[in-house]
Amino acid sequence: xxxxxxxxxxxxxxxxxxxxxxxxxxxxxxxxxxxxxxxxxxxxxxxxxxxxxxxxxxxxxxxxxxxxxxxxxxxxxxxxxxxxxxxxxxxxxxxxxxxxxxxxxxxxxxxxxxxxxxxxxxxxxxxxxxxxxxxxxxxxxxxxxxxxxxxxxxxxxxxxxxxxxxxxxxxxxxxxxxxxxxxxxx
Numbered sequence: 001x002x003x004x005x006x007x008x009x010x011x012x013x014x015x016x017x018x019x020x021x022x023x024x025x026x027x028x029x030x031x032x033x034x035x036x037x038x039x040x041x042x043x044x045x046x047x048x049x050x051x052x053x054x055x056x057x058x059x060x061x062x063x064x065x066x067x068x069x070x071x072x073x074x075x076x077x078x079x080x081x082x083x084x085x086x087x088x089x090x091x092x093x094x095x096x097x098x099x100x101x102x103x104x105x106x107x108x109x110x111x112x113x114x115x116x117x118x119x120x121x122x123x124x125x126x127x128x129x130x131x132x133x134x135x136x137x138x139x140x141x142x143x144x145x146x147x148x149x150x151x152x153x154x155x156x157x158x159x160x161x162x163x164x165x166x167x168x169x170x171x172x173x174x175x176x177x178x179x180x181x182x183x184x185x186x
Contacts, residue, residue: 022149022158029146033167036139040088040170041079043135047095047128048076054102054121071098085139085168092132099125136170143167 052072071094079091103122147166150159158164 018154019158022155023162026146026149026155026159026162026164029142029149030164030167033139033142033146034083036135036142037083037085037088037170040132040135040139041083043128043132044079044088044091044095045076047099047125047132048072048079050121050125050128051095051099051102052076054099054125085170089171139170143169 055072075091075095075098079088082088082091146164149155150164150166
């Protein structure tokens, strides 16, 4: 074999190696994103379950509208039925608003605020909020790397060849500055 044949073979082998390793990285990122979305679903379900428990604890002190309890049940069932980032973002915003309304009600009743059950539940909910933030951060970092690889050369050639499409970020719409919208008759 002459030197030019060896160079061509080395380039082909290097290209094949790059193709396989880039394809595997795309697959790894996609699987990581799917796993993290599953963790977000579990954390959202935990949050909704805790909100439900908090509603039950608060119910003896305040009269909640029927819509509030129905909303908790609706959100609980919808969190398990969706795996799209946009849908999970919508559910997250709705549960955050609902939680804000409940916590405002708790603040309005000093004896309720000191209840051990309410204290434990609100502490647990804060813990789940931190968990959701970590999972969202992880998911969005994975999506950022995946999307960057689909946009940059030469990995974008592999993305096009295997039809890897950009992924959607999880956007929970941080309305931290807004006060919760309170519409309950208590």
